[in-house]
Structures are given as structure tokens and as C-alpha cells.
Amino acid sequence: xxxKGGKGGPWREFLDGMVxxxxxxxxxxxxxxxxxxxxxSDKVGIGHTASTSDLTQAPDKAQRRxxxxxxxxxxxxxxxxxxxxxxxxxxxxxxxxxxxxxxxPKTDAGVKTDTKATTGAWGSxxxxxxxxxxxxxxxxxxxxxxxxxxxxxxxxxxxxxxCGSATTRDTILARDLKGAVKNSKCQVTSGTLSDPxxxxxxxxxxxxxxxxxxxxxxxxxxxxxxxxxxxDWDQAKRVEYANSPDVLLASDGPANMAxxxxxxxxxxxxxxxxxxxxPDIWMPDNKAYRCDYMAKRxxxxxxxxxxxxxxxxxxxxxxxSQCVAGTYGK
Numbered sequence: 509x510x511x512k513g514g515k516g517g518p519w520r521e522f523l524d525g526m527v528x529x530x531x532x533x534x535x536x537x538x539x540x541x542x543x544x545x546x547x548x549s550d551k552v553g554i555g556h557t558a559s560t561s562d563l564t565q566a567p568d569k570a571q572r573r574x575x576x577x578x579x580x581x582x583x584x585x586x587x588x589x590x591x592x593x594x595x596x597x598x599x600x601x602x603x604x605x606x607x608x609x610x611x612x613p614k615t616d617a618g619v620k621t622d623t624k625a626t627t628g629a630w631g632s633x634x635x636x637x638x639x640x641x642x643x644x645x646x647x648x649x650x651x652x653x654x655x656x657x658x659x660x661x662x663x664x665x666x667x668x669x670x671c672g673s674a675t676t677r678d679t680i681l682a683r684d685l686k687g688a689v690k691n692s693k694c695q696v697t698s699g700t701l702s703d704p705x706x707x708x709x710x711x712x713x714x715x716x717x718x719x720x721x722x723x724x725x726x727x728x729x730x731x732x733x734x735x736x737x738x739x740d741w742d743q744a745k746r747v748e749y750a751n752s753p754d755v756l757l758a759s760d761g762p763a764n765m766a767x768x769x770x771x772x773x774x775x776x777x778x779x780x781x782x783x784x785x786x787p788d789i790w791m792p793d794n795k796a797y798r799c800d801y802m803a804k805r806x807x808x809x810x811x812x813x814x815x816x817x818x819x820x821x822x823x824x825x826x827x828x829s830q831c832v833a834g835t836y837g838k
């Protein structure tokens with residue numbers, strides 16, 4: 509008599525089952541690859557599957573806030589979590605700029621210590637305000653040209669500063685933090701910031717959950733720069749601007765994020781509630797730093813050939829004139 513499993517026994521049944529499943533899998537692959545699956549899903553309501561190209565293509569380039577930091581900034585400590593355990597880092601590398609940038613700009617040489625940043629002695633140098641006011645004479649006025657902004661694509665990430673694994677971020681931290689300490693890879697691991705934007709004293713420690721407490725702000729934000737002339741620059745100049753120490757300032761992380769683009773180019777007085785005399789221009793909460801901040805904005809725009817909107821320039825001249833006269837905020 510034949511065995512209970514019929515001709516061939518249980519192994520034959522197992523092999524037959526495997527063949528059936530293989531054929532089913534082949535059919536599914538063919539349906540997905542040909543796009544027929546999406547047609548079927550429309551009928552039965554299963555939902556579309558992603559194609560291979562969907563999984564590999566870059567996400568849509570939505571316009572971002574001007575100073576919205578890239579993922580390396582927002583999660584700066586993730587790559588450095590070993591610092592928290594007093595172990596050497598695994599070697600953080602700076603994000604690469606777009607293809608076509610021949611060399612990263614040098615940012616470490618000749619950087620002077622910003623004594624105001626390290627001591628909190630703001631609002632005490634009328635010569636700085638006068639220089640900012642004079643700089644407005646060289647700034648042309650033009651309507652902002654928004655659209656097409658992409659931080660990573662057009663400005664890249666932090667460049668290497670030429671020392672170990674350190675980047676521009678470390679250069680600015682070393683300049684603006686009092687008592688800055690570096691590790692063997694030239695990365696700043698700790699220090700004290702007299703924050704110009706809030707007036708608070710912030711203890712910085714490099715690590716997974718602590719690095720983002722202090723961020724590096726572009727005083728004239730990248731989106732502002734893009735809309736006022738940087739879109740016409742070549743890639744090398746945009747990367748140079750994004751990593752230039754004269755444009756950058758260590759600041760309180762939440763304040764930097766709240767600043768956003770720092771300028772309402774549409775002239776709707778977005779920042780009127782700050783009662784700063786410049787309702788189109790973001791101002792720091794630390795009122796003692798506002799004159800310095802406006803002077804720094806004007807100096808940067810003049811140096812880099814960036815334009816101001818008519819309202820932006822009028823408000824800048826008005827505030828700096830009051831600063832020089834000693835009447836601002838009174």
C-alpha cells in the first residue's frame with residue numbers, strides 16, 4: 509500500500525509547496541516592477557507600493573527657514589556620543605560641499621578673539637555702530653528674490669578647518685567660548701558662552717544631548733543672503749560665505765532656531781512686537797546687544813555685496829543713527 513503521504517512522501521509535498529511559494533514571489537516581483545500592482549491596488553484599496561526609484565531618489569527640495577540647521581547641527585552630539593563616556597570620537601567628518609567646489613575655505617587662520625562674546629561686554633563701542641552706519645552707504649537697495657533656496661545644495665555643510673576632525677563650528681566655538689577646551693582631534697569639548705542673543709551665561713559641553721545647546725548662527729542668515737544676492741554667486745563663494753568667521757556667531761540654540769531667516773522681506777512688520785524700531789528685522793532679546801547686532805548685519809551685507817530691501821535699509825539706518833546718538837531704546 510502507498511504511504512500516508514502519497515507518492516513521494518512528505519518530502520515531495522514540501523518541495524511542491526516551495527515551488528508554489530517561489531512562483532508566487534516571482535509573480536509579485538513582476539507585478540511590482542511592471543507597475544501593475546498600483547493598478548490592482550487602485551481597485552482593491554491595498555495602497556501603492558514604492559518603486560526602486562522612489563526609494564533612491566532625493567526628497568523634494570522644500571524651501572527651508574534660513575537658519576534652520578542641517579542635521580549635523582541639530583544633532584551635533586550624535587556623532588560625538590563617545591565624548592560623554594570619555595572615549596575618543598570615531599572621527600567626525602565635515603559634510604561635503606557640492607561637486608564642483610575645488611577646496612574648502614580656510615577658516616582657522618587669523619581669527620581674532622571676540623572679547624564681547626567671551627566677556628558679555630556689549631553696547632559699549634559707538635565706533636562699531638558708526639562703522640555699521642557708514643557701511644549702509646555702500647549697500648544697494650533691491651527687492652528680495654526668494655525661491656529656489658536649498659541650504660545643503662547651495663551652501664554645503666561645515667567645512668574642515670584644517671586641524672584634525674574639527675570644522676568651522678569648532679573654530680567659532682574656540683573663538684566665542686571663554687575657557688574653550690579641545691580634544692586631541694581639535695574639536696571643542698567644553699567652555700562658557702556669554703550669549704549675545706539672550707544675555708545668559710551658558711555652559712557648553714560636547715555630547716549627544718548637550719552640543720545643540722550652543723549653535724552657530726549666520727548673523728545674515730543664509731536664506732537672507734540667498735534672496736539678497738548670493739543666488740548669483742558661484743558655488744565656491746557661497747561655501748566660503750557659509751563658513752566665514754565674520755558672518756558667524758556662537759549663540760543660544762533655542763534663540764538661533766527662533767530667529768529663523770531673521771528678516772521679513774515682504775515688509776509685513778513681522779517683528780513689530782519686539783518694539784525694536786526695526787519691525788522687519790529680527791532682534792535679540794538681549795537689548796544691550798541690539799546696536800552691535802544691527803551694525804554687524806550692515807557690515808556683513810556691505811562686505812559681501814548683499815542688498816537690502818528699501819524698508820530694511822531705512823530701519824537699519826534709523827536704529828544705527830539712534831545708537832550712535834545714544835538715544836536708542838530711550
